[in-house]
Amino acid sequence: MRQLRIAVIAGDGIGPEVVEAAIEVTAQAVSKTDVRFEWTRFPWNSTYYFEHGRMMPADAIDQLRPFDAIFLGAIGHPKVQDHITLNGLLLPIRRRFDQYVCVRPAFLFEGVESPLKNYPPGQIDILVFRENTEGEYANVGGRLYEGFEQEVAIQAAVHTRRGCQRIIQAAFRAARKRRGHVTSVTKSNAQGFSMVLWDEAFRDVAAQFSDVQTRSLLIDAAAMEFVRRPDRFDVVVASNLFGDILTDLGAAIVGSMGLAPSGNINPERTAPSMFEPVHGSAPDIAGQGIANPIAAVLSAAMMLEHLELPAAARALETAVREVLRTRLCRTPDLGGTVKTTDMTRALLNAVG
Numbered sequence: 001m002r003q004l005r006i007a008v009i010a011g012d013g014i015g016p017e018v019v020e021a022a023i024e025v026t027a028q029a030v031s032k033t034d035v036r037f038e039w040t041r042f043p044w045n046s047t048y049y050f051e052h053g054r055m056m057p058a059d060a061i062d063q064l065r066p067f068d069a070i071f072l073g074a075i076g077h078p079k080v081q082d083h084i085t086l087n088g089l090l091l092p093i094r095r096r097f098d099q100y101v102c103v104r105p106a107f108l109f110e111g112v113e114s115p116l117k118n119y120p121p122g123q124i125d126i127l128v129f130r131e132n133t134e135g136e137y138a139n140v141g142g143r144l145y146e147g148f149e150q151e152v153a154i155q156a157a158v159h160t161r162r163g164c165q166r167i168i169q170a171a172f173r174a175a176r177k178r179r180g181h182v183t184s185v186t187k188s189n190a191q192g193f194s195m196v197l198w199d200e201a202f203r204d205v206a207a208q209f210s211d212v213q214t215r216s217l218l219i220d221a222a223a224m225e226f227v228r229r230p231d232r233f234d235v236v237v238a239s240n241l242f243g244d245i246l247t248d249l250g251a252a253i254v255g256s257m258g259l260a261p262s263g264n265i266n267p268e269r270t271a272p273s274m275f276e277p278v279h280g281s282a283p284d285i286a287g288q289g290i291a292n293p294i295a296a297v298l299s300a301a302m303m304l305e306h307l308e309l310p311a312a313a314r315a316l317e318t319a320v321r322e323v324l325r326t327r328l329c330r331t332p333d334l335g336g337t338v339k340t341t342d343m344t345r346a347l348l349n350a351v352g
Helices: 015-030 045-054 060-064 082-096 162-175 194-206 219-228 239-251 294-306 310-326 340-351
Strands: 002-011 034-040 067-075 102-109 126-129 137-142 150-159 183-187 214-219 235-238 261-265 273-277
Touching: 002 015, 015 067, 015 294, 015 310, 045 082, 060 082, 067 294, 082 137, 082 340, 102 162, 102 239, 102 294, 102 340, 126 162, 126 239, 137 239, 150 194, 162 183, 162 194, 162 219, 162 235, 183 194, 183 239, 194 214, 214 219, 219 235, 261 294, 273 294, 294 310, 294 340, 310 340
Parallel strands: 002 034, 002 067, 067 273, 126 235, 183 214, 183 235
Antiparallel strands: 102 126, 102 261, 137 150, 261 273
């Protein structure tokens, strides 16, 4: 029997609630295989920050490196500024493990109402590839004369040709397995160095994939088209910031942030990849037992797929589809009143 080791960082707010639900459902799906999971929990979150002055210990990366994957809940606390939680935990993991591919699907499930009119199930099916290790989140810059009237803040985006090419190549490879279309999103009319480099890299990669259709949109036009004509998108590739913005919008148009999974992938498998729901820690509902665990469950399905357990991954996806299709179990984000435990039980029953 094969054993896989999963590092669990449940995080803040609703993170522990949805993570534990997803682990329970995943364990049931995996129980039908010859693989067993060993879940190791790490108490790194804002509480850890309050106690230690940092989001995770200095040797955290070394502790995580031996694991086959990382399963993350959500990070964020009202009393800790977001740049501290982000740069203290999430971004170092993504960069140090070279998880340069962030994959975020947006799919309209049967039984879920989109806020957009006249879109039937499955007609919105977008897969966003977000560059995950450089770009606008490179955290290069600084502040001068801090606290004075003449204070200056400089934030530099960092784009490399290699970084652009490898995320764009990943998007094209995915498009070949889907509907054969890639949309590149930039702002090269205003950002004449970084985004022009991206456009050049996109054209170079596109020339290697003559069987895949392409188009390029500016970020403002892309946001508009996500709302006006989302069915025209197949695979979307974008920089770190633009990919982040578009995927939140993508989650909204398919019904809920509670349905949006993501994977931070190291395609070369030189380090563990990390899987997490797109939603945040939602401190306003933390502890109420009403969080939707589906995004975490779908993130676990992406993890199973990455770990080469396709049957177990399909079992989770099928369970989600069945529960949503029947409309019998709805957490508040979907317009219902059921608890996290009720949704978890429904998913367990659907997995069988």
